[in-house]
Amino acid sequence: MLSLVRSLWEVFRHAFHPRETIQYPEEKAYLPPRYRGRIILTRDPDGGERCVACNLCAVACPVDCISLQATEDDDGRRYPEFFRINFSRCIFCGFCEEACPTYAIQLTPDFEMGEYNRQNLVYEKGDLLVDGPGKYPDYNFWRVAGVAIAGKDKGQAEREDAPVDLHNLLP
Amino acid sequence: MNNLFPLLVIAVVLFIVLNLSAGLIWVERRLLALWQDRYGPNRVGPFGLGQVLADSVKLFTKEDWIPPFADKSVFVLAPAIIVATALLSFAVIPLAPGFVIADLNIGLLFFLAMSSLGVYSVVLGGWASNNKYSLLGGIRASAQMLSYEVFMGLSLLGTVILAGSFRLTDIVEAQRKMWFVVPQFLGFVLFLIAGVAETRRLPFDLAEAESELIAGFHSEYSGMKFGMFFVGEYIGVILISVMISLLYFGGWLGPILPPGVWLAVKTMSFICFFILLRAALPRPRFDQLMLWGWTCLLPLALVNLLVTGAVVLALS
Numbered sequence: 001m002l003s004l005v006r007s008l009w010e011v012f013r014h015a016f017h018p019r020e021t022i023q024y025p026e027e028k029a030y031l032p033p034r035y036r037g038r039i040i041l042t043r044d045p046d047g048g049e050r051c052v053a054c055n056l057c058a059v060a061c062p063v064d065c066i067s068l069q070a071t072e073d074d075d076g077r078r079y080p081e082f083f084r085i086n087f088s089r090c091i092f093c094g095f096c097e098e099a100c101p102t103y104a105i106q107l108t109p110d111f112e113m114g115e116y117n118r119q120n121l122v123y124e125k126g127d128l129l130v131d132g133p134g135k136y137p138d139y140n141f142w143r144v145a146g147v148a149i150a151g152k153d154k155g156q157a158e159r160e161d162a163p164v165d166l167h168n169l170l171p
Numbered sequence: 172m173n174n175l176f177p178l179l180v181i182a183v184v185l186f187i188v189l190n191l192s193a194g195l196i197w198v199e200r201r202l203l204a205l206w207q208d209r210y211g212p213n214r215v216g217p218f219g220l221g222q223v224l225a226d227s228v229k230l231f232t233k234e235d236w237i238p239p240f241a242d243k244s245v246f247v248l249a250p251a252i253i254v255a256t257a258l259l260s261f262a263v264i265p266l267a268p269g270f271v272i273a274d275l276n277i278g279l280l281f282f283l284a285m286s287s288l289g290v291y292s293v294v295l296g297g298w299a300s301n302n303k304y305s306l307l308g309g310i311r312a313s314a315q316m317l318s319y320e321v322f323m324g325l326s327l328l329g330t331v332i333l334a335g336s337f338r339l340t341d342i343v344e345a346q347r348k349m350w351f352v353v354p355q356f357l358g359f360v361l362f363l364i365a366g367v368a369e370t371r372r373l374p375f376d377l378a379e380a381e382s383e384l385i386a387g388f389h390s391e392y393s394g395m396k397f398g399m400f401f402v403g404e405y406i407g408v409i410l411i412s413v414m415i416s417l418l419y420f421g422g423w424l425g426p427i428l429p430p431g432v433w434l435a436v437k438t439m440s441f442i443c444f445f446i447l448l449r450a451a452l453p454r455p456r457f458d459q460l461m462l463w464g465w466t467c468l469l470p471l472a473l474v475n476l477l478v479t480g481a482v483v484l485a486l487s
Contacts, residue, residue, distance in 0.1 A: 011206050011451035020208045
């Protein structure tokens with residue numbers, strides 16, 4: 001019986017405690033720098049698309065919200081013909097970012113993406129692409145990858161040796 | 172003028188009670204939030220008061236569905252009973268000296284009768300829903316009401332002995348020297364517990380225990396019928412709070428302020444206490460509730476009655 005009175009008193013004292021609620025639209029909650037929110041597609045420092053349409057993000061995605069189609073431009077660079085993320089499915093787990101071999105897909109600390117129309121939550125490539133390199137300012141996939149594209153042949157990438165000529169015995 | 176005065180009283184009482192019971196939705200949510208370190212509804216209108224309006228519009232515009240397997244007439248009748256009986260009790264409640272609809276000389280008995288009739292609403296609602304959880308809720312409500320009604324009446328008899336009347340006005344006037352909460356402290360505690368059980372509020376809301384009975388007797392209700400149960404519950408809370416302040420805390424008696432204000436202050440603090448009970452206490456198991464009622468509270472009420480009677484007899 002006394003314990004009931006005591007718990008009544010303890011609860012009553014909470015009337016004088018500060019409130020925990022964050023009044024959201026006026027007050028913003030603190031978001032850690034690595035908070036995982038809205039997904040973006042980044043670009044190389046020289047402005048080219050980083051995404052090589054390898055499909056690893058779509059495979060890693062546990063809710064299958066990423067859909068893309070690979071194609072190749074005249075320079076021999078692979079890029080996605082379309083790249084679509086259905087944010088009404090996305091759970092912001094960040095697996096796509098981990099899977100991405102070119103740092104193209106990245107999660108940002110923005111979560112304010114409410115929509116009245118569900119269809120508006122399907123983001124196309126134009127909505128996802130940003131102009132900057134995101135978290136990796138100096139990384140350029142095509143400059144370090146040993147893939148031949150127009151203007152950069154085999155062996156011309158950074159820290160890449162010239163290819164060995166297997167038909168030549170000269171040292 | 173004399174003929175119009177009772178009508179005026181009725182209008183004022185209805186206005187106050189119905190508006191207060193609607194406003195209590197907001198009061199309860201804000202107070203619960205306060206005690207849980209939250210804000211509660213604070214967006215709609217000043218202090219979130221528009222929430223009351225929004226809630227009622229929502230309730231009125233929701234689908235008012237009667238399940239095909241329900242007993243239709245009883246199903247519709249049940250929510251009306253709880254509001255009607257609770258409102259009828261206010262007929263004998265004096266809000267200020269002379270400001271009462273019917274100053275019956277058996278006012279207290281009328282109040283007890285009406286609050287017991289209220290349980291029909293719950294039982295019939297649970298029965299007519301034709302749903303096992305609702306029926307369980309209704310059965311629980313009737314068992315709980317039977318056990319707690321007994322010592323509710325007995326605990327009140329102490330005040331009747333002291334005041335020598337069943338008329339609520341006389342009981343209040345008899346407290347000019349001392350509030351009855353002092354000589355009748357045990358009776359006050361017992362009446363408080365019985366009152367909480369009577370209104371089926373937490374921690375005695377076993378009839379609608381969400382975790383076990385899925386809202387119990389009003390599982391099948393929707394729209395304003397569901398709202399009527401809540402209005403009835405809130406009117407019950409106001410009723411019990413008014414009764415506590417009338418019977419044990421001197422009703423409208425108090426210095427400086429006008430009588431009606433004193434009663435309002437006392438009533439509001441008891442309403443807040445009801446909400447504090449909900450915020451703080453867990454729900455007992457049903458057998459614990461019944462055991463407690465019959466083996467602890469009923470004997471205490473009898474002892475209280477016996478001692479009060481003996482003391483009054485010895486002093487007279």
